[in-house]
Amino acid sequence: MSSASRPPLHGPSQIEGMDEAAWVDVIGKMEEVYSQLVRDEIALEEKNTQLEQSQQFIFSLLTAMSDVLVACDENGRIEETNAALRELAGRSEEALRGRPLAELLAGDGDRERLRVALDNAPRRGSTIELELLDAQRQPVPVDFNITPRFSIAGQLVGHVFVGRPLGELKRAYHQLREAHEALKRTQQQLLHSEKMASLGRLVAGVAHELNNPISFVLGNVHALQRYTERLREYLGAIHEQAGADEQARLRAKLRIDYLLADLPSLMEGTLEGAQRTADIVQGLKRFSAMDRGERSEVDLNGVIERAIHWVRKGTAPAFEVHWSAGEPCTIHGNAGQLLQVLMNLVQNAYDAAALPRHSGDNPAPALWVALQCDGDTARISFRDNGPGIASEHLSRIFDPFFTTKPVGKGTGLGLSISYGIVEQHGGRLAARNHPGGGAEFLLELPVADPHSG
Ligand SMILES: Nc1ncnc2c1ncn2[C@@H]1O[C@H](COP(=O)(O)OP(=O)(O)OP(=O)(O)O)[C@@H](O)[C@H]1O
Ligand SMILES: [Mg+2]
Structure with missing residues (x-):
């Protein structure tokens, strides 16, 4: 804005009839008006600078926005857009201004x-998903927020319209879901392989x-033959x-008397061996619910007994385990899973x-197991x-794959899976x-409520 030029203080001619005063x-008065004019001009220039600054500010905001923005007049004609929208639509500012917004939409x-x-909601605003046509004329779903604009007079x-193109979001979501699925599959495989390892331990014990009863049944049957x-x-x-x-010769040669005397104990031994085999199979059957995740009333004494028994039979015959079964202590759970936890x-x-x-x-390896069943909690300690455990390992032993055992000896999954099983049992x-x-190690489990089903 240019400055007004100062008028001369005294005119060249004096108007008739006006005196000096x-x-x-x-x-x-003219002086006053003039200086007011100068003040106004300065104020106006300041305002103008402020306006330019705020316009620049708004422009940079609009440009920085990754969401798309369109401002329309009351007839739906485009007045303003931001860079994100122009980039999506592949059109310039001039090409968009004054065009109906409907032109950018993908379909009727x-x-x-x-x-x-x-x-329906012209004065309150609403949200709506619309498909815009991108630069390649491909539809892009955008989640729009519509906000009304009012004049000063209301x-x-x-x-x-401010919206977020959903294409990116949907792709990211899809990738996330795939990763999640893959993770779930891996977890299933891990659970499976740990289950197989624990089954392996069980099989070794079995x-x-x-071996023992079967070998003496076999020996006896050979003798019987x-x-x-x-x-x-x-x-x-x-x-x-x-004659x-x-x-008499044959009776002595064939040792018939000895044979007849030996027969009862042979039969007895064979029967006992067969019975023990049957017992083992019976015991195993009780735990075959393992994979089915079935729950029932389980007496912890029995599970502890079996866990110790199978580990000792399998890999640790010289293991001194101090344990004696006490009062029945019943919990509601899955016997197979609990056996897996205890065996580990x-x-x-x-x-x-x-x-x-x-x-x-090297003292002889020993373990003290104690079961305490008081009130509503069963506590089993294994010392x-x-x-x-090294102090720096204490916080890590429950992590999946944490192991200090040599390759091929431990997977490091035993405790992490046990932890999950115990949590599922509310312990x-x-x-x-x-x-x-x-x-x-201290294992706590809620005691079964005798009054519930
Ligand atoms: N009684 C213990 N004394 C000392 N360290 C232990 C004891 N129990 C567990 N740990 C430590 O915790 C680690 C993790 O045990 P976890 O049962 O999870 O896996 P693992 O026994 O190594 O392998 P897996 O059980 O899969 O065969 C062990 O490698 C060992 O370092
Ligand atoms: Mg282990």
């Missing part, structure tokens, strides 16, 4: 929905357990009416206690005479180093 008065359906949204002058041959030969002679001498604790204790010590003196599993030496 009047002139001074007029000139004074979108145009109709826009019309309905504007008709009159509706148009709407502002194999040892079955030999006895049968001898009896057949002896009875054959009798049936052919051999008394011949009978017993196996871990053995693995730690059997480690060769730096000091050179071993191993070296304990707690914790570890500490016992002040008297060795590691101590």
